[in-house]
Amino acid sequence: MKKLFKNGTVYTMNHSEDTYAGVIVDNGIIEAVLSQEDLKGINQNNFEVIDLNGGTMLPGFVETHIHVMGTGVWLSSVILNGETNIENVKEKIKQKAKTLEAGEWLVAEGYDENLLNGIRLDKSDLDELCKDHPVIIKRVCRHAAIVNSKALEVINIQDDVENPDGGSYEKRNGQLTGWVYDTAMEPFEELASNEDEQSLTKHLERAIDYLYQFGITGSHTEDLGYYEDYKDVLNAYKTVVGDKDNQRPFRVRLLRHFSVYEQMMDEQATFVDGWLEPDAMKFYADGAFGGSTALMKESYSNDPTGENYGLAIYTQEALNEKVKLARNYDGAIAVHMIGDKACEMVLDAIEKYPAPKGLRDRLIHISTLNETLLNRVSKLPVICDVQPQFITSDFPWVQEKVGNERARYLYPFKSMLDLGIIIGGGSDAPIETPNPMLGVHAAVNRQSYGEDGAYFIEEALSIFDAISLYTTQASEIAQTTDRTGKIKSGYEADFTVLDKDPFKTNPKELANIQATKTIVNGKIVYERV
Known part of the structure; x- marks a missing residue:
């Protein structure tokens, strides 16, 4: 039987004013988006009716950078x-x-x-x-x-x-x-990490159930290189994720760690269309701000010796070889890069060895930029995974490490969007809590909940653009704009239902909005009691 979702406000994410009153779903696909007049003209007895209880329905939230396992x-x-x-x-x-x-x-x-x-x-x-x-x-x-x-x-x-x-x-x-x-x-x-396929399967079940409660319907994740055998991880995903009765519907894109990438390619590792898709080859260019190991062009401002520039995981030559490894298999890369020098090194490498036609390299975190780096990024076929919650976790202490001048271009999300750079939102969980509404709050307010002021408010996003990071921009990153990221006829029926309308909420209260229902493939997978 077809499903009718009604009694709520439906935001298609075409633009912030594009709202409807109901959605018809048939076999996991959106059949129609309905106005109030449309609702009056149909026989609701012909549907399984699902009451949104006055909630706000959005396209399903997708985390573009997380470690699900x-x-x-x-x-x-x-x-x-x-x-x-x-x-x-x-x-x-x-x-x-x-x-x-x-x-x-x-x-x-x-x-x-x-x-x-x-x-x-x-x-x-x-x-x-x-x-x-x-x-x-x-x-x-x-x-x-x-x-x-x-x-x-x-x-x-x-x-x-x-x-x-x-x-x-x-x-x-x-x-x-x-x-x-x-x-x-x-x-x-x-x-x-003493894990096997059985224990990893249990971890994965627990993780997806945890993510559902935040309205998350899918993720781009990197898990394959951290356990003894990538096959244990991949098999756990194949066991847990899917549309069978004993599985959890959850859309997954799997980045492949460089340490197992060649093996996976040579062994022709298989995935599951629509549920478990392969993604780029992942590696690290530097460390992180917490340990002062993010690689910077100038030394850390709070280092009395003036000698700490962070940590380069690779020389430029070795980093180039990593890029060439992916290119040998006609693949894209996904690179962790926090510091501005790490960003510069990665851009040098991908300018020298461009991505194959139709593919885009993935720049993960891309935390420290400047006008020159922003312009270089805007001219390349790249996508960026950003973590809005890093703003609230890293400030104010990170300013002591990098100084005010460099801090101005930490997490410059508005500048990136203004230049047409594609950016998707993630939490990097378990680093941050995988709650997209915390990310939306951080991107809009540039400050923690309950705190005054803002860190470089000129880089704040509108509520619509902040929600786009987890919906339409996430769809751009996955290159699935023909079927995901919006509530539209013919698109996948993945929805997030919130208890309050974020477009009509005081921006300072965005962090308090909660998911009441999570729907994947037309099926309710989470419902808040």
């Missing part, structure tokens, strides 16, 4: 995100340690010293909290972590260790502090 694993870890009391942090670690079996790793996520009055635990602190088990506490950015002495012992890393390419071990007076950065984290993460 990582979010599921995060949900099973010790969660430190948002903690502002160091004693609470310590207590969570101590309590988790009591539940571990012999040899089991203690993994915690979301540590943020900026919320803890600058307190940085080190290995001696972790040894006091948990000396019998290896421990890794990941910083919220996931580009730095703290490990204890047991973890160092397990991997046989001692004070005389040299820094790996693209990473570093922090030392004080020649002794390891327990802080590790970027590629130096990898051996610890590999041992701590």
Whole structure:
């Protein structure tokens, strides 16, 4: 039976004034968008009627940069995100340690010293909290972590260790502090992540159920290079995602980590049309602001030595080789780039080795720009994944690191849109909470909820443009504008229903708007009680 959604305001996202009163869905596809007059002219007894209860219906929200599997694993870890009391942090670690079996790793996520009055635990602190088990506490950015002495012992890393390419071990007076950065984290993460297809399937189910509650109907995710075998991850997705009775309808685009890209291409890994689509080859160009490892053209403003420019994961030559690897398979690249020097290096590489015709390279985060870089980006066939919530997480402390002049072009979303650059919204979860309305709030207000002022308000977006990041712009990024991103006849019936109309809400209250229904392929997958 066809479905009729009614009793709400339907925004098509053609423009902010384009509203309707109902939608007819047949077999997962939008058949018609109805005005109030249209509703009066149909026999509603011929439909399964779904009451929107006065809510606001939008095209289904899509996260263009997230780690879905990582979010599921995060949900099973010790969660430190948002903690502002160091004693609470310590207590969570101590309590988790009591539940571990012999040899089991203690993994915690979301540590943020900026919320803890600058307190940085080190290995001696972790040894006091948990000396019998290896421990890794990941910083919220996931580009730095703290490990204890047991973890160092397990991997046989001692004070005389040299820094790996693209990473570093922090030392004080020649002794390891327990802080590790970027590629130096990898051996610890590999041992701590003891996952198989069965456990990954459970993590994925949990993650998608979690995302549904924020109105998310699909995502562009990067999960394939972080577990022992990419096939375990891919098979978990094939088991969980789809339109069968025992599956969860959820639209997924899978970025392929460079470490498994060649293998996947050579083995002709398969996907699932309409549900699980392959995307570009992913790699990292630099670190993050939290650990002062984002690669900058000028040194960090708060570095007294004037010698810290951040961390280059690759030389220019090695980065070029990464691009050429994707091009050898007629593929596009997706590159993590936070600092302006990292951006410059990536642009140099893709200008030298352009994307194949019809494809577009994906610039992830692209946090620090300037007028020259903006103009270069605007002239290239690229798409950009941005994280509006980084504005509220990074300011004001990031200004101390980069100075006011460079901070002016941190997350310059309006400048990007004005230049015609395609940008999609994401949370980078589990880095940030995967709630698109928090992203909309941040993009519109350039400030955290409840706070006064704004960080470079000239880069603020309109409410329509902010919502577009998760709807029409996300569709542009996926190159599916013929079937997604709008509420339109013939398009996929993926909808997000909100409890309040964001276009009629005080902009300062956008963060409080909640999803009441999430609908994928015409099926209600989440309903807030």
